[in-house]
Amino acid sequence: MKADTIFDLPEVLDVLGTLLPQGTLYRCIQVSKIWHATFIPHLWRTFTERSVQQSKWSRDLFFAIQAQINDPQNLEWYKDVYRRHAKYIRHLTICTPTILDACLDGTFEQLRSGSYSENVSIRSSGTTTTKPASASTAVNDVGGSLMTNLESLDLNILNHTIAFYFQMQLPGGSFGQSSTSVFTSTGFGTSLSDANTNNITGENNNSSNSTNNATTNTTLATTVTAASLSPLDTEKAFVKACQRLVLNNPRLRTLSSVYSMKILQDFEGGVGSVLRSLKSLVCVPTDGLIPGVLPPNVTHLKLISSFSLHLNSHSFASRGPGTTALVHEGLKSLEVDCVESATHIKGLLTQTPSLQTLSINTFLSSSGFGGDFATADPISVVISWPASQITVLKCKQTRDAFSSSYGFEDFLSCFPLLVEYHDEVWFPAIGAQLAKYCPLLEVIRIYQAASEFHSFATDRNPWHRPKGLPVNDSVSTLLTGLTRLRILDIRYEAIKAENILETPWVCLDLETFRCQIAExxxxxxxxxxxxxxxxxxxxxxxxxxxxxxxxxxxxxxxxxxxxxxxxxxxxxxxxxxxxxxxxxxxxxxxxxxxxxxxxxxxxxxxxxxxxxxxxxxxxxxxxxxxxxxxxxxxxxxxxxxxxxxxxxxxxxxxxxxxxxxxxxxxxxxxxxxxxxxxxxxxxxxxxxxxxxxxxxxxxxxxxxxxxxxxxxxxxxxxxxxxx
Structure with missing residues (x-):
């Protein structure tokens, strides 16, 4: 059929689909059959269960599942929605195992039947060992995956969510919870929204046959209880499913989960034999440091904390004689959720001699800054900072860290090649250190924003400068000492006028200047x-x-x-x-x-x-x-x-x-x-x-x-x- 306009040409629509946000894509699939068929793959390209990232159509799908969850047959229909669109998903963020259950056919059947014994042997001592998984066994013996084009995978799931998920349908109970335990899985809503599920699924009327077949084959499995299973068994089953998913997605570039190292550590032949495409990894640290085994091509690593992790600043400071933390030459970017002491950060820098970008999300000072997780005592030793190749340093919540934590006085001395410095707060000590130790600095950005709705001033939400109060000028030393400075963004700091008269600025290539001039x-x-x-x-x-x-x-x-x-x-x-x-x-x-x-x-x-x-x-x-x-x-x-x-x-x-x-x-x-x-x-x-x-x-x-x-x-x- 001849197209009336260019917007009836699938080739043109396909290009447009890569540029449109999900909300617009959802409206586009309701225009016509051609638009529906063209835009459905783009709509499902990114799928997330995180409520803060969800678009309306994905929230509607979750609400619909929650409303129908008491009926296993209807639930299976919605799970079949996942199966039909799994091939389109490139970026996946999940908070429950539902989509894995749907798209990794049979992966949880052993667990539901109470016969989770394959690949698990019990030693006479009572400990359990798991048979390592390899690419061949995962794809051929264990089974494949309906999702094979993933580029990023974020498994935002906690162990209690996994355990509750497998308390399946009981007489008079609900999916995802037992008859005696009330728990709603993260990511599911509580009521049914006005969702047009026919638009979401992307199927025409002939989809009913495949839905009925899937329902017939799997309804029985969803009615079997696994209430007697231990959390350890359910966690192992989940990790095994994730291994299977990872091995079936050879183009996976980003993996994020507290289970990342458990997923990677049991691969037969080593991680490097199967995950050469992985570039970015988010995982839990080992004793506060970088895990010993990483995929060979990972260049960006983020170390996150979890509810079960409790960092101890002395654990990595006193690992015992003869123990050495493994060095990772390939890492170029490192993001750390929590740094408890100067010794901790020194240990991380020692492990990453080729690091170029370092991001620190929280400093926990010796005075207890950071809440209940701040348990480290000051380490009474002089810190000898290792010289690094880092050019970009990004910090958050550093207020009082350098001034009250022992050993941070000369923290910036280990960054002689620093080009960019980003932080959420600013205080004079940082300005002096940057001018003294970082002569190549080009960018200084302080993301310090005033609060719009709070009646009090904090370190991150400052008051306006009171009239008549002397200015503590910590900026002039940057303007008169850093010749390469291009961007100076410190909006709530002030420069004394008399300092400008006394010493001329040397950073004449400034492109962005955001700072006050006072007095x-x-x-x-x-x-x-x-x-x-x-x-x-x-x-x-x-x-x-x-x-x-x-x-x-x-x-x-x-x-x-x-x-x-x-x-x-x-x-x-x-x-x-x-x-x-x-x-x-x-x-x-x-x-x-x-x-x-x-x-x-x-x-x-x-x-x-x-x-x-x-x-x-x-x-x-x-x-x-x-x-x-x-x-x-x-x-x-x-x-x-x-x-x-x-x-x-x-x-x-x-x-x-x-x-x-x-x-x-x-x-x-x-x-x-x-x-x-x-x-x-x-x-x-x-x-x-x-x-x-x-x-x-x-x-x-x-x-x-x-x-x-x-x-x-x-x-x-x-x-x-x-x-």
Whole structure:
């Protein structure tokens, strides 16, 4: 049949399917038979049981299974859905063994029948040994798999979930639970959603025959109880099923599970004989260190903790004489969930001499940072850090780790080749170490975000900088010491203005600059008025051929005024040298970091306007000791920033006039977004006709420049508090 449009050509639709999200794909399969047949493989390409990652169609499928779970025949129909689409799955994340039960035919039958004895022998001592699995036995003797194209596999399953799964249907009971034990498997919902299961399954009316056959063959098995089986037996059966799945997917590149090492350790001939495609592995550490046997081509490893794992910082520090941790030359990237001491991290670095990227998700300090899992005592030995090849270091939850954990004082000394540093928090000690030990550093990113809904400040959700409080400048040492720095993103830290005047920056290739500049001298409104009056009196005296003699107070005020201008001109001159700059943010909007509306009757927050007598909310986070974007303060020097695309000066007292706006419009050709002028979403804020006129002018002169604000997505929630 001739296609009416290009959207009737399966070849074109197939290309589009690789670009669409699952929600869109689900709607596409309901358009026509051609679209249905074309997009179903793409819809099932990624299948996950994790609730935070699920799309609506997969949640509907789980809800439908849960609603029909009391009827084994209906349950088998839904399991057959898995079987019919297993060939399409490339990325699989599971929280229950259901899909393995469906797609690895017969893998759990021995367990259900109570005859789980094959490949298991019991020694006279009472211990059990399992016969190693090989690729040939898994594929030929044990059986194949309906899933053979997997690229990533995430087995997010705990042992109690496996045990409960095999408490199968009892008279009057439910699948997945015994009649006396109430347990709902992770990943299943509690009610039936409005799901069109015909669309989900991708089958036409002729699918009923295969469904009935599958139901006839397997209904009996699902009604057999295995209540007497021990958790050890069920876990072994699950591991064996996972081995079978892994061996039948030769293109598997990523394996993630607390059972990863159990799945890999029993392969006959070694892991390297069957898993050459595996590049990324997530597993549980061995005594806090990297397991001894890994697939040969694994380059990325993540060590995770589990409920049954309890790290002991002394276990890897005192392994006994003659014991040496195995070295893994091939690992390029290592991610560690938990580091308890300096000795622990040293042991990991010793095992990975070729490591390039290190990610540390949690530091547990000697003072107990990290909760109940922080059991390590400080190790009273001097740490000799091994030099490493690491170029990228990513940390999380490091607050107080370097300052309170013994041995971390010179932690960064082992990263002389470091190029990128990422962290969630920032404190001065890190800045000093980076400048001292990491001369090749190019990227510093601190993912420290202010909380939108909390009324208190934390290490990760800081308050705005209080007015008058001295600044602890830990950033200048980076700008004056790291010549290769390209990205500096530390939005809640501040640079002292006097430090910029004293020492010029050496990182002239900066492309991203996100940091505050503070302690710039300024005049209050009253002082500015006094300066104007002094200037007028001097002008009048000069025109009358008279000499005007200032008082000491007037001399001090004029000197301060000149210092305000000079300081800002020097800072503007320093910024003008950053000719590669594309992203410039000199002040974050701290309104997201404080609770304006927790108590909106607070007199410090509400005031009456002298203009109209109405009550308004006072936004008091605007900092006066910052730059002014005024031509008379050196703004014209920024004309050299011809590559600038983003400019933010929120929470700054910019003091712009019409001439300054006209300069912005004509001298920054690549500018695409500006933040700092628009205040439309600030609930209860007093209207400012002067600022509104500036916004209208820049929009008229440069309609291509988006005038944005940080709070447009959040303050609407508080519209009920508007006065």
């Amino acid at each position: 710039v001298p300024f005049l209050t409104d009253e002082e500015e008025q006094q300066v104007q009056e002094i200037r007028q009196r001097e002008t009048q005296a000069t025109s009358s051929a008279l000499e005007y003699i200032r008082t000491d107070e007037e001399d001090a005020l004029i000197a301060l005024s000149e210092r305000c201008v000079h300081t800002r001109e020097v800072i503007m001159a320093q910024l003008s040298k950053l000719t590669s700059l594309k992203f410039l943010s000199l002040s974050p909007d701290f309104k997201t970091g404080i609770d304006l509306f927790g108590s909106h009757f607070n007199p410090k927050r509400v005031y009456k306007s002298e203009r109209d007598g109405r009550s308004y909310i006072r936004y008091d986070d605007v900092m006066p000791d910052t730059l002014y974007f005024r031509l008379k303060y050196g703004l014209h020097q920024l004309a050299s920033l011809t590559k600038l695309e983003y400019l933010s000066f929120e929470s700054m007292d910019h003091r712009m006039e019409t001439a300054d706006i006209e300069w912005f419009a004509s001298h920054l050709p690549r500018l695409r977004e500006m933040r700092g002028l628009v205040t439309e979403a600030y609930v209860g804020m007093e209207p400012d006709p002067k600022n509104d006129a500036l916004v209208a002018l820049i929009r008229k002169l440069r309609p291509d420049v988006v005038q944005n604000q940080s709070l447009s997505r959040y303050l609407s929630y508080y519209s009920k508090y508007e006065h």
